[in-house]
Amino acid sequence: MRGLWRCRKPVSWPAATTPPIPCWPPRPNWRTGCWRRRPAKPDHRARFLGLIIAAPRSGSGKTLLSLCLTAALRQRGLTVQTFKVGPDYLDSQLLGALSGRPCRNLDPLLCGEPWLRAAFHHWGRTTDACLVEGVMGLYDGLGPSQEGSTALLARLLSLPLLFVVDAARQGASIRALVAGFREQASELPWCGVVLNGVGSLRHQQLLTAALEPTGLPVLGCLPRCGAMALPSRHLGLLPPAEIHHFQGRRQQLADLAERQLDVSRLLPRLQASRGAPGPSPFLATSPTDAPPRPRSSGAPGPLLAIAQDQAFCFLYPEQREWLEHWGARTQGWSPLADQPLPEGTAALVLPGGYPELHGATLAQATRSLRALQAAHGRGLPIYAECGGMLLLLRTLHDPDNRPWPMAGILPGAACRGAFQLGYRRALACGSSPVVRPHEQMVGHEFHHWQVAPAHTPPHPGAKPT
Known part of the structure; x- marks a missing residue:
């Protein structure tokens, strides 16, 4: 049930039961004499485990934003589990090198939903924060479908979207771009927009004003900065081992995040629901016809x-x-x-x-x-x-x-x-x-x-x- 619903008389719930919809205290409708119960504002910090970074297309700044947030969280003394949607090796290596723990790929096409859910809830609950970098454009999946897309993964894992847009050479048109993407996934929670490639303070003000009618807050503006560009070659970004002084860039990325992103507003979304990790995905998806070799056996494995x-x-x-x-x-x-x-x-x-x-x-x-x-x-x-x-x-x-x-x-x-x-x-x-x-x-x-x-x-x- 959504929105307002009505009943013929005031409703009181027994102390031992829970109403079917969490709600604020019921308020009387003085016009009809009926009571109305309004659904509570969702507490995303309780419902969600981290957030997912999405974009209209590849090259919008998903990896840069993910690296900035990871570096800023590490600088604040928090542990971070990073994930990457799709089969990409290189973005995962960069995120893993900054976070200090392996980045995990989430690919429903290669691994299936049981593995994906088990992996996310197993590794995602072991850290203070959880961050998922999406793949390509928000709806880009297998062929013309959304199968394997960032949007599909956000639905499967109930993750809020942080939408990063390459705003270079854009003005008021950015409103149509963001509003159009949001309309196609209105059932998903959107926590805000980050603008990448902003040319000046005036450009930032123009873009922010253009996005006001969408109701989405602008949570950061990354400026055009050639020095922060990540080197690449024919298969994508360079691995961290081949980027000169990559670990030295951690401080630069963290400083950029603190200056240009509203980290304090993003932090509640990024914080993971700590607790006992879910079952190992290796146990959740192991075939039943070949039980694993007992670890207690004295003979070493091959x-x-x-x-x-x-x-x-x-x-x-x-x-x-x-x-x-x-x-x-x-x-x-x-x-x-x-x-x-x-x-x-x-x-x-x-x-x-x-x-x-x-x-x-x-x-x-x-x-x-x-x-x-x-x-x-x-x-x-x-x-x-x-x-x-x-x-x-x-x-x-x-x-x-x-x-x-x-x-x-x-x-x-x-x-x-x-x-x-x-x-x-x-x-x-x-x-x-x-x-x-x-x-x-x-x-x-x-x-x-x-x-x-x-x-x-x-x-x-x-x-x-």
Whole structure:
């Protein structure tokens, strides 16, 4: 029920029961003699767990605003759990580096709603504040639908929206933009607007006045500032390890937030509902036909070597945690540093990253390449995705189209091609350590490098894969 509702006579609720709608004290309607009960103003601090940052489109300033708020909260001595909507690795790494704890991705298309809810309530209740950075535009999802969008996630988790708009070269038209987006999601709670790219005090005043009829408060204005721009390349922002003095920027980001954002008004929205965390998402979504290996067993679990360096840095923290949950041991391994495989390695994981930018160095990492070839020759399982698979090819071309020899376990060469982006579905044709026959998988494709068939034979020790 919404709005006002009427009854024929005054209503009194027994002390042991609760009225169906929280309300202010009932007030008599002197015109009709009836009583009216009005729904209470919602206490968002009690209902919500953090907030979500949304925007009209990509490039509006979601990441900058998220980093500013995270840095400001850390400077105030608060712990922050950050989340990122969608499959993005790079924004998550930046947020995790500033918050001091892994940023968790929330992608209903890849993980499903049970995992998403369990993950949010498990990790979101362990800190003082909770912040979710949205993906692309507010309603952008799978194709023309809102499936997987920021708006869908806000509905699923009952999160209020903080709307950031790139206000550069805009004036009174910003009212139509904000009002139109709000009208499409009027059922969601909107806590305010942050203006990015504001050119001057006069520009700020004009924009603020234009937004007054919307009823949404302007909770901050970020100025045009080239010094705060985050460096990027062909797959997006640089990882924090490659940004010069990234940790030194924390103070700059915190100072920018304190100067330009109304942090005191945003803080009640950001504060998480502390308490016992929800059940682990690994328990909430584990399959029932394969119980995890008992941790109390004296025998150590199998050791999985995970490639992890600047060339192979696209790894969700849950991947390693999931393996350890099932009883495996994990250890990092750097092909870029020409390290041998850890002793006792039972399987390998090669995540994505930027091997194409390190072709010359990887080609000279003969010890690592020989270790890969020997592991394959012994029949060890090798799980590779995206850039990790490029390491297994015979040849990898760098951005200047120079070819470099790789492990040669798989035939073919990789070179720069058309940009590929989007969610993909695949059907397993056979059995493997990670899929069963006819099992359907969902993944996300985001890359420039393409694999072309090679006419030369692969490594002599290679077997059909």
